[in-house]
Amino acid sequence: MIAALARARAGLMLASQSGLAAGLAWFVAHDLLGRPVPFFAPIAAVITLGSSVGQRLRRTSELVIGVAVGIGIGDGIILLIGTGPVQIGIIVLLAVLIATAAGGGAPLIVQSASSAVLVATLTMTTGQPWTRFLDALVGGGIGLAVMSILLPLNPLTVVSRAADPALRAFSGGLHDAAEGLAAHDPAKVQAALDRLRAAEGTFDAFRSAITAARENVAFAPARWRSRGALAQYVEGAAQLTYSLRNVRVLIRRAQTALNDEEPIPGVLPVSVRHLGDAVDLLRQEWDRGVEPLAARERALRAVAESGKAYREGVGYSGGVVVAQVRTAVADLLRATGVEYAEATRQVRAAIGWSGRPHGTRKRQRPRRT
Structure with a gap:
């Protein structure tokens, strides 16, 4: 009812x-x-x-x-x-x-x-x-x-209603993947991947709602005042789509790491969980119309935790997971309004690479057997 x-x-x-x-x-x-x-x-x-x-x-x-x-x-x-x-x-x-x-x-x-x-x-x-x-x-x-x-629709209401299921599915998929990693359960990680694939439809609806809202604002004088508030969604939608694609790669490699019985440091699922929290915080802060400071902070915490996984030791697929966390966070930061160069700088600083040339990272020492 x-x-x-x-x-x-x-x-x-x-x-x-x-x-x-x-x-x-x-x-x-x-x-x-x-x-x-x-x-x-x-x-x-x-x-x-x-x-x-x-x-x-x-x-x-x-x-x-x-x-x-x-x-x-x-x-x-x-x-x-x-x-x-x-x-x-x-x-x-x-x-x-x-x-x-x-x-x-x-x-x-x-x-x-x-x-x-x-x-x-x-x-x-x-x-x-x-x-x-x-x-x-x-x-x-x-x-x-x-x-x-x-009788024009309120474009912010239209976009917010479309964004909510997309971002909930996104954050939920990340949280499910984190649980699967922590439990070393490839089936649960696969279920998380399936959930994110299904979320493509909600993201399509989100992008369509943004197009409609821009059309509405352009042709409806009564809604011109909504242009500024709508900018967060308009500018962030594309970056969120990029982040979703990187996260899907992340989860596929996480499943491969589990299937290959690679070492999974405890900080790796924590990192993925923080990334899911960041997406959910972004949903909440966009809905309130405030600057997404909490989302940025949680996203950078995800990068910092992923960096610890290198020091604890990861296999090939685990290393790809860490790399995809960095890339997904950079996209998420851009979705919150951070410029490309600044987003890259913040990610490198969070993982501890701020003083290194781009494209390099500390070589891992071979593990003793």
């Missing part, structure tokens, strides 16, 4: 936008433009608002083009061979083929086919074919006006 209420609350703004846009689209098309039954206007308005975030302008254009293609094909076929089930099948077949050949996305293809069906089945009852094209223009325009001017 609580989860259902939370989902309903999350969808309240979109529902409000859709209801307002549908009503306005009907009013404009029916009352102002004199269309007797402008059913396509509210449909187009709702489709515009329901399009994938960050692509509404493109989707609206494809919607209108799709309607035009479908209407044109439908009219041509009806003029040549009349109406009937065979004609409807031919109309839809041609509409989909032409839209696909034109390189259109799913909205263009679907709207081409559906508009062709409407022309083939409702031409005698809905007036001239061009009126449906007018409906699409009215509905799409109303939808864009509602989402950008009349």
Whole structure:
């Protein structure tokens, strides 16, 4: 029940936008433009608002083009061979083929086919074919006006809701990997890797939300004040993606180290756990809109702990794990707003290499057997 209420609350703004846009689209098309039954206007308005975030302008254009293609094909076929089930099948077949050949996305293809069906089945009852094209223009325009001017979404809320599951999955995968390393359990480490692979979808949603938020801020004057607060997410998302990729390499090598029965110093899982803590702290500090100082501190602690693993002794794959911790932390620091050169300097200082040339590290002494 609580989860259902939370989902309903999350969808309240979109529902409000859709209801307002549908009503306005009907009013404009029916009352102002004199269309007797402008059913396509509210449909187009709702489709515009329901399009994938960050692509509404493109989707609206494809919607209108799709309607035009479908209407044109439908009219041509009806003029040549009349109406009937065979004609409807031919109309839809041609509409989909032409839209696909034109390189259109799913909205263009679907709207081409559906508009062709409407022309083939409702031409005698809905007036001239061009009126449906007018409906699409009215509905799409109303939808864009509602989402950008009349009732724009709060971009920070959209991005924060998208970032939360992505960062939770990221930190959770790291914590699971740390537990697997500490327990010398390759299966648990594999489960952590699977969890992070599954998190790719949440990161895709996070990036799409950022695109949508930037679009919203650009076109919605009421949201211009959100530009500064949104910058943390916008500038950090790409670096987090890089960090996620490095962490996946880290976990694969950790599993290899366990399978090869390499020595696993106790500080190595501690380092990975600190890295997971840093990601979770970043999630919390971004959500509060504060500078992520705690995330930076915990990330650098992860590097410091990983450096101790060299002194305690690691095998080949263990050394790769340490190297990937450093790289992932550098990416994470950049996600918090630290410049590249400064992030590199801080990582080297934390691991104790600040006085050494880049690309070198202290050679390990051969272990006695």
